[in-house]
Every structure is written in C-alpha cells, then in structure tokens.
Amino acid sequence: MKFTLKDFDEKARTGLIETGRGQIHTPTFMPVGTQGTVKAMSPDELKEIGAEIILSNTYHLYLRPGHEIIHQLGGLHKFMNWDKPILTDSGGFQIYSLSSLRKITEDGVEFRSHIDGSLHFLSPEKAMEIQVSLGSDIAMAFDECTPYPAEYDYAMKSLTLTTRWARSCKQFLSSLQPSAFSHQPFLFGIIQGGMYKDLRKKSLEDLVEIGFDGYAAGGLSVGEPKEEMYDIIEFIAPLMPENRPRYLMGVGDLMDILVAVENGFDMFDCVMPTRNARNGTLFTSRGRISIKRTEFKADADPLDPDCDCYTCRNYSKAYLRHLFLSKEILSMRLNTIHNLYFYLDFFRKMREAINSGTFKEFKRYWSEILQAKAVG
Amino acid sequence: MKFTLKDFDEKARTGLIETGRGQIHTPTFMPVGTQGTVKAMSPDELKEIGAEIILSNTYHLYLRPGHEIIHQLGGLHKFMNWDKPILTDSGGFQIYSLSSLRKITEDGVEFRSHIDGSLHFLSPEKAMEIQVSLGSDIAMAFDECTPYPAEYDYAMKSLTLTTRWARSCKQFLSSLQPSAFSHQPFLFGIIQGGMYKDLRKKSLEDLVEIGFDGYAAGGLSVGEPKEEMYDIIEFIAPLMPENRPRYLMGVGDLMDILVAVENGFDMFDCVMPTRNARNGTLFTSRGRISIKRTEFKADADPLDPDCDCYTCRNYSKAYLRHLFLSKEILSMRLNTIHNLYFYLDFFRKMREAINSGTFKEFKRYWSEILQAKAVG
Numbered sequence: 244m245k246f247t248l249k250d251f252d253e254k255a256r257t258g259l260i261e262t263g264r265g266q267i268h269t270p271t272f273m274p275v276g277t278q279g280t281v282k283a284m285s286p287d288e289l290k291e292i293g294a295e296i297i298l299s300n301t302y303h304l305y306l307r308p309g310h311e312i313i314h315q316l317g318g319l320h321k322f323m324n325w326d327k328p329i330l331t332d333s334g335g336f337q338i339y340s341l342s343s344l345r346k347i348t349e350d351g352v353e354f355r356s357h358i359d360g361s362l363h364f365l366s367p368e369k370a371m372e373i374q375v376s377l378g379s380d381i382a383m384a385f386d387e388c389t390p391y392p393a394e395y396d397y398a399m400k401s402l403t404l405t406t407r408w409a410r411s412c413k414q415f416l417s418s419l420q421p422s423a424f425s426h427q428p429f430l431f432g433i434i435q436g437g438m439y440k441d442l443r444k445k446s447l448e449d450l451v452e453i454g455f456d457g458y459a460a461g462g463l464s465v466g467e468p469k470e471e472m473y474d475i476i477e478f479i480a481p482l483m484p485e486n487r488p489r490y491l492m493g494v495g496d497l498m499d500i501l502v503a504v505e506n507g508f509d510m511f512d513c514v515m516p517t518r519n520a521r522n523g524t525l526f527t528s529r530g531r532i533s534i535k536r537t538e539f540k541a542d543a544d545p546l547d548p549d550c551d552c553y554t555c556r557n558y559s560k561a562y563l564r565h566l567f568l569s570k571e572i573l574s575m576r577l578n579t580i581h582n583l584y585f586y587l588d589f590f591r592k593m594r595e596a597i598n599s600g601t602f603k604e605f606k607r608y609w610s611e612i613l614q615a616k617a618v619g
Numbered sequence: 620m621k622f623t624l625k626d627f628d629e630k631a632r633t634g635l636i637e638t639g640r641g642q643i644h645t646p647t648f649m650p651v652g653t654q655g656t657v658k659a660m661s662p663d664e665l666k667e668i669g670a671e672i673i674l675s676n677t678y679h680l681y682l683r684p685g686h687e688i689i690h691q692l693g694g695l696h697k698f699m700n701w702d703k704p705i706l707t708d709s710g711g712f713q714i715y716s717l718s719s720l721r722k723i724t725e726d727g728v729e730f731r732s733h734i735d736g737s738l739h740f741l742s743p744e745k746a747m748e749i750q751v752s753l754g755s756d757i758a759m760a761f762d763e764c765t766p767y768p769a770e771y772d773y774a775m776k777s778l779t780l781t782t783r784w785a786r787s788c789k790q791f792l793s794s795l796q797p798s799a800f801s802h803q804p805f806l807f808g809i810i811q812g813g814m815y816k817d818l819r820k821k822s823l824e825d826l827v828e829i830g831f832d833g834y835a836a837g838g839l840s841v842g843e844p845k846e847e848m849y850d851i852i853e854f855i856a857p858l859m860p861e862n863r864p865r866y867l868m869g870v871g872d873l874m875d876i877l878v879a880v881e882n883g884f885d886m887f888d889c890v891m892p893t894r895n896a897r898n899g900t901l902f903t904s905r906g907r908i909s910i911k912r913t914e915f916k917a918d919a920d921p922l923d924p925d926c927d928c929y930t931c932r933n934y935s936k937a938y939l940r941h942l943f944l945s946k947e948i949l950s951m952r953l954n955t956i957h958n959l960y961f962y963l964d965f966f967r968k969m970r971e972a973i974n975s976g977t978f979k980e981f982k983r984y985w986s987e988i989l990q991a992k993a994v995g
Contacts, residue, residue, distance in 0.1 A: 278941070278942075278945045278947060279938070279941060279942075279945075280942060280947050280948075280949045282947065282948055282949075283948040283949070284949070285949065285952065307941065307944065307945060308916065308937065308940075308941040308944075312916060312917045312937060315917055316917065316919050316935060316937055316938075317919075322935070322937075322938050322941075323938065324933045324934060324938075540684065540688060541688045541691055541692065543692050543693075557700045558700060559692060559698070561684065561688060561692055561698070562655070562692075562698050562699065562700075564684075565654070565655060565683065565684040565698075566654075566655075566656060568683065568684075569654045569655075569683060571654060571656050571658065572656075572658055572659040572948060572951055572952070573656045573658075573659070573660070573661065575948055576661065576948070576952075
C-alpha cells in the first residue's frame with residue numbers, strides 16, 4: 244500500500260493513499276454502504292459528489308446475499324457497480340452491536356443472525372476469507388469490540404484476544420490466493436483497550452510489532468462521554484506509526500472529526516450523514532436544519548446557499564419539506580446527496596486548510612457552527 | 620393546442636402534440652407523479668428514459684403542500700424541477716377512490732382528506748383555479764367518476780352532472796388569468812356513462828358540443844370485467860373527434876393499452892409500472908419477472924438482455940434480488956427506472972409499428988408475451 248504524506252499543520256496532516264482502484268486523498272470520509280449500496284444513492288451519484296472510497300460491511304454481506312454468491316458474480320465491485328476502492332470491516336463490530344447470543348471463544352465468535360436467528364461462527368480466518376472473496380481493497384482484522392464501560396481486566400483480556408486474532412488474520416491472509424478479479428487486500432489492525440491508556444498503548448505496540456498496512460482505533464463512540472473519547476484520541480493518534488494511514492472507526496460527528504484530524508487521524512466512516520438525511524436532519528454551512536419544520540413551508544431558498552450539490556442547485560427548502568412530509572423516496576435521495584456532499588466538501592476544505600497551514604482557524608470557525616443549536 | 624396526426628394503421632394512429640413546454644409523440648405514456656414527484660425517480664432520470672409528459676394529481680397537491688404554496692413558489696414545474704409538459708387530473712377520481720364522507724351536490728363535492736380527515740370542497744371552478752395556479756399544461760375537467768357497477772339511472776344522472784361541470788370548467792377557465800409562469804392550460808373533457816353505450820355516446824356528444832382541446836374516457840378500469848372495458852373502448856374511441864387527442868384515463872395494463880391503441884386512443888397514464896417496480900414485479904421482453912424468486916440468487920444476467928436501460932446495462936438479477944430482499948432504496952430506484960423505460964420503449968416501438976403499418980403483428984407478438992404466465 245502506497246501512502247504518501249503531503250503536508251502537516253502541527254499534528255494534522257494530508258496525504259494520498261494509492262490503490263489499484265484509485266487514489267484516496269486524506270483526511271478522507273468513507274460513505275457507508277452496509278448492504279452493497281450506500282443507502283438511497285447510485286454509484287454514479289457517489290462519484291459525482293466526489294467519493295473516493297466507500298465502506299462495506301462484511302457481517303451483512305456474509306449473511307445476505309452471502310460472500311460466495313458475490314464472489315461467484317465477480318466480486319463486490321462488479322456486484323454493486325462501483326469501481327473505486329472499498330474498505331470492508333471485519334464483522335466484529337456488527338456482531339457486537341447487532342447479533343444476539345454471542346459466545347466468544349479463543350477461536351472466534353458464535354452468534355445468531357439479526358435477520359433470521361440462524362447460527363453462525365466468525366473467526367479471524369473466516370473474516371479474511373470473506374473479505375478476500377468479496378475483493379476488498381482494504382480489509383480489517385477481526386477484533387472484539389470492547390464494550391463501554393468495561394472493567395480493566397475485561398478490557399485487557401479483550402485486547403489480548405484482538406491482538407492474537409490480528410496475528411492470525413495477517414498469517415492467514417498471506418496464505419490465501421487473491422481473488423481473480425482483485426489484488427490482495429491491504430490489511431489494517433484494530434487498536435482496542437477500552438478507555439485505559441496503558442492498554443491502548445499496549446494494543447498499538449503489539450499490532451505494530453506484527454506489522455500492518457494501516458492502523459485503526461476501534462471501540463470508540465460506543466457510548467462513552469465525549470471527553471473520554473477525546474482523551475483517547477489525543478493520546479493514541481500521535482503514538483500511531485506516522486507513515487501509515489490512521490483510521491478512526493465509526494466516528495462521524497464533524498466536531499469529533501475535527502478533534503481527530505487535529506491529532507493526526509486520516510480516515511473516517513459513519514452512517515451519520517446518510518441516516519440523518521433519511522430522518523430529515525440536514526447539515527449546512529450555517530448549522531443543522533430539520534427540514535420538516537413549518538417555517539420552511541413556503542421557503543423558496545435552497546437548503547444551503549453556499550452549497551453546489553445537485554439538491555441545492557435545483558430544489559427549494561419548501562419542496563424538500565413537502566417530499567419529507569409526503570414520505571417520498573426522492574426525499575431520502577435528495578437529502579442524502581446533500582448531506583454526503585456536505586461531508587465530502589467539508590473534508591476537501593479541511594485538507595486545503597491543512598495544506599495552507601490554517602487548520603486551527605478552520606477548526607475554530609466550524610466548531611462554532613457545529614456546536615450551535617440547530618437553526619431550523 | 621396543436622395536434623398533428625402523422626400515420627394511421629387502420630384505426631391505430633400516431634401523432635404529435637405541441638405545447639409551449641415541448642412535444643409529445645402519441646400514443647404516449649405519462650408516468651404518474653402523484654405528489655409532485657414520480658416515485659423513486661429524479662426529473663433527470665425521467666428525461667433520460669425519454670418521458671415527454673408526466674401526470675400530477677390535483678387532489679394530492681391541493682391537500683399537501685397546497686396549490687397556493689406551489690403557485691407562490693413559481694408553479695409546479697419549478698417546484699419539482701421538471702420543465703416538460705404536465706397533465707393534471709381534476710381531483711374527481713381521487714375523491715372517488717381515496718377520500719371519505721363524500722357529499723355530491725350540484726355545485727361540487729364535499730369530502731374529507733385521506734391525510735388528516737379535514738373537510739374540503741371541490742367544484743368545477745375550484746378545480747380550474749387549482750390547475751391554473753399549478754401552471755398545468757393540460758387540465759382535466761372536474762368530473763364525477765361513475766362507480767362500477769352503477770344502475771342506468773345513476774350513470775345517467777352522473778354523466779349529466781359531469782357534463783354540466785365540464786361546461787362550467789370551460790367557462791370559468793376562460794375567465795381566469797393564466798399564471799405569470801405558464802400558458803393557460805389546454806382543457807380536456809371527460810366522458811362518463813358507466814358501461815352503457817348510449818350514455819357514453821351522449822356524454823361524448825354533449826362534450827363535443829361544448830368543445831374541448833382533447834377528450835378523455837374516464838370511469839374505466841374501476842373493477843369491471845375486461846370484456847366490458849374492451850367493449851366500451853371499441854365503441855367509444857371511433858366516435859371521438861379524430862383531430863383531437865384521445866386519452867384513456869388510468870388504464871395501464873399493456874394488453875389493455877394494445878386494445879385501446881388499436882381502436883385509436885392516444886394517451887395513457889397509470890401507476891402500474893412504478894408501483895409494480897416497488898413491489899419487485901418487473902416487465903421484460905420475455906414476460907413479467909418477480910425479482911425476489913430464489914432462482915435469481917446467483918443470476919449474473921441483466922433483467923432483460925434486450926433492454927438498454929441504466930439498470931439492465933449495469934446490474935445483475937442477483938444484485939436486484941439482493942437489494943429487494945434487503946429493502947434497499949436503490950431497489951425501488953433501479954426497478955422503477957427499468958419498468959418505466961420498458962413502458963416508454965414499448966410505446967416507441969408501438970409508434971414505429973403504426974408508422975410502418977405493422978401494428979397488427981406488433982399486437983399479436985406482444986399479446987402472447989403479455990398473456991403468458993410470469994416467467995420468474
């Protein structure tokens with residue numbers, strides 16, 4: 244994996260990840276395509292708004308339609324008609340958050356599907372096999388997501404297991420043939436350790452010793468207070484290898500992202516922009532808007548006068564409100580286009596700020612907007 | 620309204636309707652945009668698949684968001700970002716099919732909204748006012764949709780009322796100022812009369828005496844057996860003025876459309892392609908397909924190998940099945956694109972068949988496919 248750092252602004256940094264399927268400018272935001280589609284979007288629309296990489300969920304695709312079927316059909320890129328990079332998670336987090344009856348052993352996790360209750364077993368080996376058969380560009384090591392709160396002992400045992408699994412993932416991946424339609428995925432290790440700094444440090448050091456193409460912080464944004472999360476972010480980011488991409492998993496609040504980028508994180512994913520869009524909460528350069536509010540009933544203005552997305556170029560707030568209240572599919576489409584465009588544009592501007600040494604001003608400017616009460 | 624007939628193949632005919640907002644080649648199919656959007660589609664996609672006109676529902680837009688708001692925002696075309704022709708129905712059929720507590724008087728209909736139960740009154744004058752304020756290109760006269768079955772006496776009284784209302788519509792429309800953003804709509808009269816031929820004939824003759832830009836057959840496909848509907852279609856079409864567009868309202872089954880075109884109808888609308896799409900029933904050149912079926916689980920082929928739509932060019936049946944089972948929004952989008960493309964393409968080919976004098980062969984060929992059992 245080729246990762247080139249471009250500019251630094253104190254600890255914040257810009258860079259370029261190069262893969263066989265295209266470039267990724269960092270810091271980058273990955274829209275989430277859980278079930279082989281970013282909800283409400285077409286691949287063409289994702290390209291149009293400038294997405295360079297998306298995330299897809301191993302757990303979901305393994306359960307439905309099944310990775311063997313996707314493999315047989317030529318891989319996930321072909322299946323979903325997306326030719327740019329895809330990062331696949333390992334399934335660990337979804338087992339933690341969605342499935343029932345988990346039984347964790349040294350070998351892996353037994354769990355019941357959230358779809359039909361059927362019994363399944365995922366292990367480091369299985370997680371690698373699935374991600375390779377999907378044709379993933381960046382695979383994640385299989386981890387146990389440490390819950391919050393967790394006792395010190397539990398967090399230590401959990402990270403030890405995660406580290407052991409990470410080693411198994413790397414070994415097993417190197418023994419696997421790449422899929423005919425794809426390069427072998429790059430592999431990222433996942434740092435756990437709960438809210439304990441010494442455990443986080445140990446987790447990271449053990450992973451670095453094994454050696455990965457990139458490093459991710461997992462087990463954050465799982466219910467802990469913001470201060471605790473920020474504390475871990477500030478602590479761990481500077482310790483992570485400088486010449487490898489640093490990925491903060493599942494954290495998508497823009498304020499949190501500003502803090503993480505300030506400390507040197509490069510990659511992010513979250514359902515927040517897409518999920519909020521479907522619920523009618525829209526991000527704008529003046530703050531958040533709830534599109535259902537009566538004050539927009541006859542509002543001829545676009546959502547965001549400073550936005551160049553398809554939605555803002557063509558539709559009024561009054562129309563978007565009407566579509567939302569009428570529960571029209573186009574409501575979810577136009578709102579999602581806008582929110583994702585807003586996120587990707589925010590990242591573009593953030594990279595420019597880092598490149599021009601003005602990240603501090605950028606952060607101060609946006610912090611005020613993001614922390615203000617919703618404007619509508 | 621400029622309507623030019625191009626070719627005849629026995630009673631079937633092709634023609635061209637010219638409006639200030641663009642041409643409409645007939646026979647034409649109008650996708651239904653009930654609430655100011657054709658469900659799951661963007662206006663750009665509608666253009667891409669070749670839609671030349673859409674239908675929008677006066678009843679729905681009057682109730683939500685309200686025609687005054689749409690007027691204030693510059694009309695329906697601007698509101699929904701669609702600059703081609705729009706035909707608006709009069710609301711009569713929706714009052715009949717959706718609302719409760721209807722009270723029909725000489726002046727109009729009192730009814731309760733299906734959304735919130737609020738009390739409303741629509742009249743010929745009000746229906747014209749609404750359609751003008753929306754900026755409609757083709758307005759429909761306000762009618763009472765005669766239910767099926769209906770006694771002879773009821774059908775006669777109903778059509779007499781519809782005729783009286785039609786006259787009021789024409790008179791009132793001529794007294795209204797057109798909206799600043801639109802030409803004054805062309806006005807179509809609606810033939811009622813239930814399943815009684817003499818009443819249908821009387822209804823038509825009375826309307827022709829008043830004089831309209833086009834004539835529509837209403838009150839069909841409301842529960843009557845196909846034979847009765849075909850009987851009325853065959854009876855009434857040849858009696859309708861040759862030099863005016865003939866519109867068969869709400870009939871969208873392709874077999875029915877073949878019969879109607881054979882007898883000289885020019886315009887059609889129906890929710891069938893869009894609603895079926897959302898339910899996973901897809902039209903193909905080999906017959907209907909239910910996309911959820913297990914046999915498509917790993918099917919790498921497109922829905923229809925003979926189809927050039929975006930969906931068929933880019934996605935496998937296996938992917939479409941996966942999206943449908945996963946209840947993804949993209950499922951409804953891709954299915955709708957395909958079904959509407961299929962309909963519009965069917966109409967293109969039908970016009971070619973008429974122009975080249977091969978409509979009979981066209982009808983025979985498609986009848987077999989359309990009447991066969993679903994293939995999947």
